[in-house]
Every structure is written in structure tokens, then in C-alpha cells.
Amino acid sequence: MTESSNMQATVQAITTALKDKPGALLPILHAIQDSIGYVPAESVPAIAKALNLSRAEVHGVISFYHYFRESKPGNHTIYLCRAESCQAMGGKKLEQHIKDSLGIDFHETTADGEFSLEPVYCLGNCACSPAMQIGTEIYGRVSADSFDTTINETKELA
Amino acid sequence: MSITIYVPCDSSAISLGADRVAIAIAKEAEKRNITIQLIRNSSRGLFWLEPLVEVATAEGRLAYGPVQVGDVASLFDANFVQGGTHPLLLGLTEELDYLKKQQRLTFARCGITDPVNLDDYIAHEGYRGLSNALKMSQADIVKTVTDSGLRGRGGAAFPTGIKWNTVLGTPSEQKYIICNADEGDSGTFSDRMAMEGDPFVLIEGMTIAGIAVGANQGYIYLRVEYPHAHKALNTAIEKAYQAGYLGDNIQGSGKTFNLEVRLGAGAYICGEETSLMESLEGKRGLVRFKPPLPAISGLFGKPTVVNNVISLASVPIILDKGGDYYRDFGMGRSRGTLPLQLAGNIKHAGLVELAFGMTLRELLYDFGGGTASGRPIKAVQVGGPLGAYLPESQFDTPLDYEAFAANWTVLGHGGVVVFDDTANMAEMARYNMEFCAIESCGKCTPCRIGSTRGYEVLDDIIAGRELSKNVPLLRDLCNTLLNGSLCALGGMTPYPVLSALNNFPEDFGIDEKAGAA
Numbered sequence: 318m319t320e321s322s323n324m325q326a327t328v329q330a331i332t333t334a335l336k337d338k339p340g341a342l343l344p345i346l347h348a349i350q351d352s353i354g355y356v357p358a359e360s361v362p363a364i365a366k367a368l369n370l371s372r373a374e375v376h377g378v379i380s381f382y383h384y385f386r387e388s389k390p391g392n393h394t395i396y397l398c399r400a401e402s403c404q405a406m407g408g409k410k411l412e413q414h415i416k417d418s419l420g421i422d423f424h425e426t427t428a429d430g431e432f433s434l435e436p437v438y439c440l441g442n443c444a445c446s447p448a449m450q451i452g453t454e455i456y457g458r459v460s461a462d463s464f465d466t467t468i469n470e471t472k473e474l475a
Numbered sequence: 476m477s478i479t480i481y482v483p484c485d486s487s488a489i490s491l492g493a494d495r496v497a498i499a500i501a502k503e504a505e506k507r508n509i510t511i512q513l514i515r516n517s518s519r520g521l522f523w524l525e526p527l528v529e530v531a532t533a534e535g536r537l538a539y540g541p542v543q544v545g546d547v548a549s550l551f552d553a554n555f556v557q558g559g560t561h562p563l564l565l566g567l568t569e570e571l572d573y574l575k576k577q578q579r580l581t582f583a584r585c586g587i588t589d590p591v592n593l594d595d596y597i598a599h600e601g602y603r604g605l606s607n608a609l610k611m612s613q614a615d616i617v618k619t620v621t622d623s624g625l626r627g628r629g630g631a632a633f634p635t636g637i638k639w640n641t642v643l644g645t646p647s648e649q650k651y652i653i654c655n656a657d658e659g660d661s662g663t664f665s666d667r668m669a670m671e672g673d674p675f676v677l678i679e680g681m682t683i684a685g686i687a688v689g690a691n692q693g694y695i696y697l698r699v700e701y702p703h704a705h706k707a708l709n710t711a712i713e714k715a716y717q718a719g720y721l722g723d724n725i726q727g728s729g730k731t732f733n734l735e736v737r738l739g740a741g742a743y744i745c746g747e748e749t750s751l752m753e754s755l756e757g758k759r760g761l762v763r764f765k766p767p768l769p770a771i772s773g774l775f776g777k778p779t780v781v782n783n784v785i786s787l788a789s790v791p792i793i794l795d796k797g798g799d800y801y802r803d804f805g806m807g808r809s810r811g812t813l814p815l816q817l818a819g820n821i822k823h824a825g826l827v828e829l830a831f832g833m834t835l836r837e838l839l840y841d842f843g844g845g846t847a848s849g850r851p852i853k854a855v856q857v858g859g860p861l862g863a864y865l866p867e868s869q870f871d872t873p874l875d876y877e878a879f880a881a882n883w884t885v886l887g888h889g890g891v892v893v894f895d896d897t898a899n900m901a902e903m904a905r906y907n908m909e910f911c912a913i914e915s916c917g918k919c920t921p922c923r924i925g926s927t928r929g930y931e932v933l934d935d936i937i938a939g940r941e942l943s944k945n946v947p948l949l950r951d952l953c954n955t956l957l958n959g960s961l962c963a964l965g966g967m968t969p970y971p972v973l974s975a976l977n978n979f980p981e982d983f984g985i986d987e988k989a990g991a992a
Contacts, residue, residue, distance in 0.1 A: 342757030381759040382740035400661030405819035443818035444522035457490030
């Protein structure tokens, strides 16, 4: 199967399994993003049809929520907390260090496709600020040095 | 005596290396042929000591911390498995000053039990509240909650009993219980700790709520930023179903309550109850007009209780020990306890559960120990990104909803974020407007457009451009937001912005202290 028909099959299987849940759209979008890594534009018509919604309604939901993305992310997504508690512990300086060392801004992916950078507004790790998450791993009291070490370890594991 | 060792699985502890420490302890024990039982408890909330490893002894649990992987071999050398002396030994956990001075009701089990072990939950007084509720009439359950004085712990502080009573009194074939687990305020982590550390208490609280008002379906709307809480809740829900604490005929009572976790998708506004319901229905999280109240026409148009995690998690102890027991903690109209969360630039960051009424100063210094940086505290933001920045002159305010409101400040969810004297409050105000612009749902013009104009005006002020024109413009804009927004996002962003301007005018390039807002 081609990548595209593979993707359509995944979307079809997910929508069929979840469409009868009350308020099914968010669970469907989560399941698609979990399995494909993002919500491809090509999946919108199938979702709209299954839920009896317009494509605009589905697209409107995808674009409303910060977590859903419509393009393929890097191999690792770094979620950096920008909220007040992290700022009180040097979060802004850390943010600049991360942007400089990766050479990207928020919502961008490094040229080698390795890392994407996303802002988050609170990981609930405020007692150990500043905080970040890479994939599903959470890190507390992050410094420029500890960030560099973590990134190097992540690269080696890849 | 068998050896039991506890290593926390709370995500903050994990963020400081708790998983690696647990693995290292298990390996080292195996290498030395020592049989241990390793329990992944949750955190007690003393985060500057995490990972906090505990060892069960005849006298009680001994604490060692903060433990890093490199300390494990020396801990074994010091025979810590039998309570041996080591530089990281802190003494009996329960005797630690920070913990001993607290009044833990909602967080009574957190850090003590294995969070997803139902037997452990029951052995520590779990499900006693439900057991009582099943013997009571619906009206009596609601009355007990009303008598306790419990108010919503999410921010608005609305009396929980009154909300439940409205849903109970609204006839409908279908009703819902929603747990608002979209805690997105910076500096707050009590919901996360409760869900990761004692998920059964939330499940029990929601089950009691369902039985009280006649709702057979519950949803926990959980923020996607909390993957560990998601896992803990799903595991605990599955176990509660297996043991007959959820589903049909709960404990032979003939009552039904089903529960499901639904994930949000990174929208702060979905912590607002009407946006949350829109999101649960599969739509964009736009704020709804009120009335109708959710208690009358809520999720899918049906009567719905929407409560915060801590409100629902406080219900089991109220049904177990009675409304009076809970009401006897606190002051004025703020009854019971509030789990306060110390964060930001603070030496001893963590969770402090106390009866309402202590002053902010006591919390900051007696518990918090001052700033982490060792510099003076400049400002404290209480109640999340929509809360005011308090200067030192307001630190003697008692932690009580009305006392805070009288100061034009908010206690909200009990999150406390500390800034030292290097913080620039004009920059923080600009950030608050930017946050509002990023997170606005777009329904109200003042919030949607005013927030963007807000940070643009603040950019001008920070650059020193035309202060005599731009400062009044900022105040005017704040006034419009305050009075012209449907929900708290637009309506309260002026709190941090104006409090920064009023209390720290020098950071805005203004010499004199301006009048109150």
C-alpha cells in the first residue's frame, strides 16, 4: 500500500471505531494524531462524513486547539513551558538558549527533521521550574547545560 | 521484617530523576542479594526534597532525599534498608516540619499509598464516604455537602452544595457529572498531584456526586499536558469497575455510575466550564452565554454538575466524617482546607494543605523559606495567570476568598508564584496580555482584539513612548476587557496587568504610585 492509502485506512479504522461516542470528534483527532503523528488535511473529509459535519467544522476544531497539528513534526517534540512560574526561574533565558542552539523558533522543526519546538502553558511542574517535556518525558529545573545534555542523550538514543 | 522501599512516581519527582532512582535501587538490591518490595508511591509534595525515598521501619517511614542515582550505592553501604544513617537521611517523614504543620484532608493519602492499588486505598479509609452515601437519600447527601461549606476550588468559589441541589431539582432522564481537570494555571499543580497520587479519591467523589444528583455518566475532562495523570486515572477506573465501584449496581446498591476520561487539546479556555462542555461535545471551545446555567442545561443540553478536581476529591472525606467535621476548618465563609501550591522562585516549593485563614506571609516564609535565589521577594502572583500581583504590603492578607476579593486580588485555585527583585513587572504585564491574545476563544471583541492591542500598548510603554497617552489608554482598555467579556479570561486579564501597573509603577517608567484600580 502507498503511504497515502495506508493513512486513509488508519483514519477510516479510527473513525469507524469511535464515531458513535458522544462528542466523538476530539477522541478521533487524538487517536489519529497518536497513530500518524499529526492530523493530515486528507483525513478531514473522511472525519466530516463519518460525523455528519461539514469539512469547515472539522477544520475549525483542528485549528482551534494548540495541540493538534496539521503537518508532520520532527522525530522529537520539545514542549517548553512559557508560563509565569517558569519565567520566575529563568524560563526566558532558557527559551532563548533552546531557540539559538536548535536554530528554530516555536512551531518550527530543525532542518534534519530531528526536533520540533512547541510552547506550552504549564506542564504542572511549577514546583520544579523551569520545565520542559520531550516526547512523553518530563524534565524539571532545566538549565542551559542540562538541556544540552538531554538533547545529546536523545540524539544518541535515536 | 520484610523490607519496603518507596520511590515516588509523581511526574514532578520523575522530572527530577525518580524513575532512574527506582531502577538503580532495584538493581543494587539484586546485586547485593537483598530482597526488597519497591512501591511507587506518589509525592508528599515536598518538591525540593524529591526524589524522596522512604524506608518502612518499626518507628514509621524514614525519609532520604533528595536521592540521585549516584547516591544509591552509598545508601546501601550505609544500610539504609534498615534505616541506617546517611547524609541524606531526613528523619521520620511524618515528623518533617513542612508536613507536620499541615492539615491534610483532601491529600491525606497522597504520597502514602500506592496510587493505583485499590486495596491500599480501602485500607486507608477509602470508599467510606461512598459507603455512607449509599445508605442516604439524595437530598441528605446534598445537604451534607451544603453543610460542609465546600465551595468550588477551581476559582469562582461557588458553593458546591447549591450547584448540586439545582441539578438534583431539575427533572431529566439524563444528567452528567463533569470533573474539570483542565487545571492550566501557572503555579497550580494540586489537581495533577491528586489525580496522579490518589486517583480513587476523585473517582469516589464523582460517584457520590452522581448518586446524589441522579447522574449515571461522568466525564473527567483532562488536559493533554498531564500524561501521567491520564495513565493513573485510566488504571484506577478500570480497577474500580472490576471491583464493582463503578458501572451497574454499585456495591449491590442498584445504583449506576459510569466514568470516562476525555482529553483536551491544549486550550486554556477549555478550563472555563461552558467552553469545556463545548469541547466535550466535539466543538471548538467557545464560551457559552449564561443563562442557562450548566446545572439546568449543560452537556448535550442536560443538567450537569461541573466541579473542579479538588472540589470533587474533597467530597469523600465530607461524606465519611460529616459536614460539620469539614466545616470546622477554616474562617468566615471559606470553610475546610485549601491545598496551596508554592511555585516559582521559592526555596521550598511544594503543596501545603491548610485550613483557610493563614496569611500569605506565613506561607511564603514559614513554609516557603523565601526565594530560591536568596534575593528579596518582589511580587507574588496568586490564583494563576488571571490573578493579581501582590506587593510586600499585601502579604499579611489572610488566605480567605473574601479577604482576597476585598483587596482586588483572587485566591482562585491556590497557586502561588513567587518573583524575586530581578523580575520586571511591566514585562510580566505584557506577557499576561500576550497570553490572553494566544488563548482567547475569540467570541468577545474586547478579549479577542483588546488583548492584542494590550500588548502593543505595553510594548510602547516599555519602550518609553508617549507614556502620558499610553498609560491611560492601557487603563481604558483594561476597563473594557473587565466589563465587556463573557468569561474570566478577558474579564480578569486586567487583574495582573493593572496590579502590576498600580503596585510597581517604576517598572513602567512612571514615578508616582498611581491610584487604585
